[in-house]
Amino acid sequence: MKRKFTWLCLLLATVVSVSAVPAVKANAQENNYSYIYDYWGDVQNCPTPYYVSRVLTYKELGLEKNLKNPESIYVHGNELYLCDTGNNRILVYEVDEKHNFKLIKEITKVKGVEPAELNAPADVAVSEDGDIFIADKGNARVLKVDRNLNYIHHFEKPEDQTLDEQVVFQPSRLVIDTAERLYCTSTGINKGLIKYEEDGTFSGFIGATPVSYNFMDYLFKKFATQEQRARMVSFVPTEYANIYMDPKGFIYALPDKIQDEDLDSEKIQAIRKLNMLGNDILVRNGEYPVYGDLYWGNAAGISGASIFTDVTVLDNEVYICLDRNRCRLFGYDDQGKLVFVMGGNGNIDGYFRQPTSIEHMGQELFVLDNKDNAITLFTPTEFGSLVYRAMDQFDAGLYDESKASWEQVMKLDGSYTLAYIGIGRALLRQENYKEAMKYFEVKYDAVNYSKAFQQYRKEWISENIGWIIAVILVLFLVPFGIGRYKKIKHEIATADIFKR
Amino acid sequence: MFDALKKKETYRKYFKSLKFAFYCMTHPLDGFWDLTHEKRGTYAAATTILVLGVFVRILKLKYTSFVFLSVYWEDLNILMYVASIVFPLMLWVVGNWATTTLFDGKGRLGQVYMGTCYALLPYTVIQIPVMIASNFVTIEEGQFISVLDVISLVYCALLIVAAMGQIHEFSLAKNLVFTVFSLAAVMIMIFLLLLFFSMISQGVAYFVSIGRELLFRM
Missing domain, CATH: 2.120.10.30 (TolB, C-terminal domain)
Known part of the structure; x- marks a missing residue:
């Protein structure tokens, strides 16, 4: 009986310790030294x-x-x-x-x-x-x-x-x-x-x-x-x-x-x-x-x-x-x-x-x-000075360099929010709207995304204006033409002159 | 039962009743009267509209532009999500039937269900174009999106109220009163369900703790 009790205790202890481990792990993640909050407010660890x-x-x-x-x-x-x-x-x-x-x-x-x-x-x-x-x-x-x-x-x-x-x-x-x-x-x-x-x-x-x-x-x-x-x-x-x-x-x-x-x-x-x-x-x-x-x-x-x-x-x-x-x-x-x-x-x-x-x-x-x-x-650190350098370069109007710096930041931390937005903003300045949209979308930056998208849409419309007009014409003219044709046919069929 | 599925007539009736939902949407009073009294609706069509509505709601999560709707996928449980739409609707159906049937409501449970489902059509009809359009507008133009979003829901709500009035053959005032009563019934049901489940879980916990105690002492 006594032995059984000891075994049970041991078993219970293992169960408790095993179930306790993930809890400790989750806490440790919360208490990391340096982090940022992402779009959802989740803690994302970042390099110091x-x-x-x-x-x-x-x-x-x-x-x-x-x-x-x-x-x-x-x-x-x-x-x-x-x-x-x-x-x-x-x-x-x-x-x-x-x-x-x-x-x-x-x-x-x-x-x-x-x-x-x-x-x-x-x-x-x-x-x-x-x-x-x-x-x-x-x-x-x-x-x-x-x-x-x-x-x-x-x-x-x-x-x-x-x-x-x-x-x-x-x-x-x-x-x-x-x-x-x-x-x-x-x-x-x-x-x-x-x-x-x-x-x-x-x-x-x-x-x-x-x-x-x-x-x-x-x-x-x-x-x-x-x-x-x-x-x-x-x-x-x-x-x-x-x-x-x-x-x-x-x-x-x-x-x-x-x-x-x-x-x-x-x-x-x-x-x-x-x-x-x-x-x-x-x-x-x-x-x-x-x-x-x-x-x-x-x-x-x-x-x-x-x-x-x-x-x-x-x-x-x-x-x-x-x-x-x-x-x-x-x-x-x-x-x-x-x-x-x-x-x-x-x-x-x-x-x-x-x-x-x-x-x-x-x-x-x-x-x-x-x-x-x-x-x-x-x-x-390298990370910190890279971030600052990228910001300074952007403020000085050096968009290519800023983009390069942000890309280096991204090599150190692939989920760093400001890096994506920084690259996106640099691309926006370089008028590479489609690429910029991608970067903004990853980090849910709706305002900058809309800015890029507005320009992209403008470009797209001016490139394809011929097609757009053609499609609209077809959509409106064809039914109109058919209606017209049917009406004339109907009028001819019911016209008095042909009724002898 | 499956013999009916082989008949062409079944399908014709199904599509006709489905098409009738559009008539209900544009002529609610007339349409919902005919829905039950002229037997122009079918349960198959009603369920189809409900499933479509839920399906569109799920599609929206993925295909609306992130500018207007960003989804935390890590926390999304699709079954819970579907349940969170269907369950309140079913509560409404039961609550409405339970209250109206005591006060001369002519509609049966199935008819209430049918009417409610038919009234959900505007959601599908409005949300699909809105969903597609959301990918082509900027955040400043997003006002239209949110206005249409609200319109689709308000439209559905008005149709549900109209449908209930016609199905139960209520006057406007009585209809409005029983809308409020039905909502109260829904609340009471939620309260009872919460009470029930918490009691059950307490009961289970009691026996679990007894079991655990026994294990400790052995």
Whole structure:
């Protein structure tokens, strides 16, 4: 009896393990390092577009003291500014082509203003002339200093009647435009970006997110008592978590604390591209919304939508968003189509625990991890640089070369969506419509397919116009002729003259 | 039974009744009255129209331009797909008969089936040209395709309502009321079926778990 029981156990164990294997396999496929979503929203693994060329902790950065809660990095030319927020300092590195970091400056205080010491600097920006803007969060001010750290002027809490006086000004992220106007975000201020003129005067808020609420909440609030209302969430615009100014002067802004439902119903966009008026002009021609991962179910304890904390825009208008939730990088092209997804949560190189900031130098990416206190340097792989090259060639009007590059991409990944569409678009420019249609059809690109087809149809009609007219004539004239013939015959047969 | 298949007369009647469907399509009130009262319809023709409709629906998946209809073939089960069309129709037929027969409806179950099937002809007639045309238009011109798509369905629905009115000899108001009743009957049947199958599966699961328990203890 006992033996039988053991055998049964063994048998059961085998059955369980065998049936468990496919489940594990399916999961592993979901968790691959880099992938894209195809037309159907299925995960398609793709070659990794970036590899980790360096990971820099405080030792590699040449520091004595470990970084403490670093909030952001900023790249200006070949200089990397690292805000070591918890240690109240800003570190400036010079990065050469061999990825060597040389510490050239350590900013802990400025000259000519009281208090001189920085207190929790959260972000930094540098103008064309070399003036440095520092979001001195702990001192409730944004400092403008010249390259030798001499105080020029500073920006204070905006004087606005609608602003609660209790709110402490905590500038957290800032960008400057070419005219040195300053745009910044501040914790607790949700009216949009705070905009200052070049001389330091506050000039208004721009780009507040649209307010979202659902009807039931609204109705409930109508009938709620004063105390109940106070305890409920108020319908206010959300703050911005981060902003980035692209080379053309558009601000990419990432709303903070978005509810998953609002994201799902597209009431609030995960990323907005603001023009001068503060309107969202981001192109969203992709198959799926620009909000990171499509599947929000619980996996390994992480659930919910992607939470973008930072974005950087490359020169070819590919923008790369950093997801704090699943620690992934999402690259989108200028049409809002997914270029790649990579990364993940973990301790291995190329994975993150709490990424907070992303910057680029050329095509290389720097990602700052707040928990690891480290900067990861990503360099494009063959695949990544081929994709970028193909895009650049297309933008420069080199359609033959672009097509060749995309074909090389296809050799590395035969199901890469953008490669098919890229080849199709190049063929479209070369007026090879029939071939272009084939490529678009494979990836279900209805809009481009229609463009190609319209031209193809036009060509076909003008080539075969003779035949088309002939067929129409035959179709209409023959029955008409027959009818006519029968009528005349009938008239003759019934005509009076022949009736004698 | 098969003797009838050898007679020429059978085929003539079949094709005549099939052709009559076109008359029903263009003259619904007159046509559906004659369909049952003058016995101008046949079950063979009715089934043919139903099968044609389902067949066209399947053809559409493959031959409509991907611009207007893209199909995720990996997930498509053709039997389930056919069932998802035929099953609701059959529910409608049963539901309609079950409600109307209690309130002076003159139609029998077979006649309701025949009328419903005959009313599906516009779908085939409109969808085939639309399917072919979809391959020759761009996405901007696609408005016509979607409008015709809707028209074909609305046309069928109106014909079904008209057919029921004529078959049961109902006035317009009574007909509309019983259309709503029939739909409610369909809902109730779906509810009961769901209940039934979930009960059955629970019951089976119960005995399976007893069996498993016994195996564990042996």
